[in-house]
Amino acid sequence: MTVFAEAHTGAVQRRLLADGDHGPLPTPDAAQLVGMARDAGLTGRGGSGFPLWRKLNAVIASGRPPVIIANGAEGEPASGKDKALLAYQPHLVLDGLQLVARAARASTAHLYVPRPSALRAVLAARRDPIPVTLVAAPDAFVSGEESAVASAVAGRGAVPADKLTRLPDTGTLVQNVETLAHLAMIARYGAGWFRAAGTYDEPGTFLATVSGAVAAPGVLEAGYGVTLGSLIAAAGGPAGALSAVLVGGYHGAWVPADPELPISRAALAPFGASPGAGVVMALPSGACGLTENARIAGCLAGQSAGQCGPCVNGLPRLAATLADLAAFRSRPGLPAEVDRLTRLVTGRGACRHPDGTARLIASAMRAFSADVAAHLSGRCLATSGRFLTTEARA
């Protein structure tokens, strides 16, 4: 018996992104659905990597009126996978939403996306037993954060809230649209099928948005554990020599451009990175990593929701310090000041925006340490002044 027909490791393959119709949706009860999600090892694809079954169980056990939300906000500038999924296979997302809404005995469900009008016709053509409300997601980095999503659906602003209790314990389930699409596949083909892709510890496929210095940037699908080289090759191969790769997203980390590096939590942990929301952005060796890092830090500082003092004050200070470093305005103790500020903002906000920003910056200071030394003495190691300014959004 060969249950695991495919190689038990990550490879570029199409599951969510395969063409065609997957047939009628089974109707598992709550216990069956939670069990399938647990056996499959399905984790959140929005960046957190939290097991779906735990959140769903907490929502069911909360005894509170359920609020079920599919999150397609994708505020991450380097990510385009949720948009691609909603364009190619919206029915898988909506199937997954029906499954969790049914399990939680919800009378309605919500789909939170930047451009709801594009999905109105898709929804109208379905005969969903549980009606789905479309909610517009503002185009902002933090608008996809779990508590910001819940707040937006409740009719308040899409900004993160203070967390005294965990959201699922209040009956609110926020799941990334890709996670729900995987759940719809698991309900049809089973946990064993799902686990035949990816690694033992991190089963299944994920959607990756590959951008930067590659010949054909775009959205791909691969099993966890896929090598960086395979992903980049599937995106047309590198457009010249690469100096580093940003993985996870703007809240991710810079890692060496090593083609053998697997995209998995286990392999990326030593770099302070994780697969996150599947972002892979290749930096050409001609571009200056410190300039790119300063640009991203400036972008993130501008995306603060403006609620929390350490974020409102600390992120612009960090971005300005990194801009000074990139532009050779060096001063004694500059790297130590960056280090101090990253520690100062970490853990001091309603959401993880300061933490994620600090993590990215710390990884850049490590990955580009030779560039830091050169910049402090007024030189740049990059061979040209070209910057990566293109965003992945197609």
Next chain:
Amino acid sequence: MTRLHIDWTACDGRGLCAELLPELLAEDDWGFPIARDGSPSPAVPGPLEPAAQRAVDRCPALALRLLRDTR
């Protein structure tokens, strides 16, 4: 164990808490409270609970709370 929770969405950095509870809190570069132990929600030792409660009661932004962990 009792922990001091800071609601960052409410905190204005008025600085009363750092004055009333200097054993646990300092002010950062911008006057916002920062735990001396570096943790997001610092543990409050028993003898400091009355002072911590005073900080909670007097915060003009109502941004502080004492969380009593039952674990």
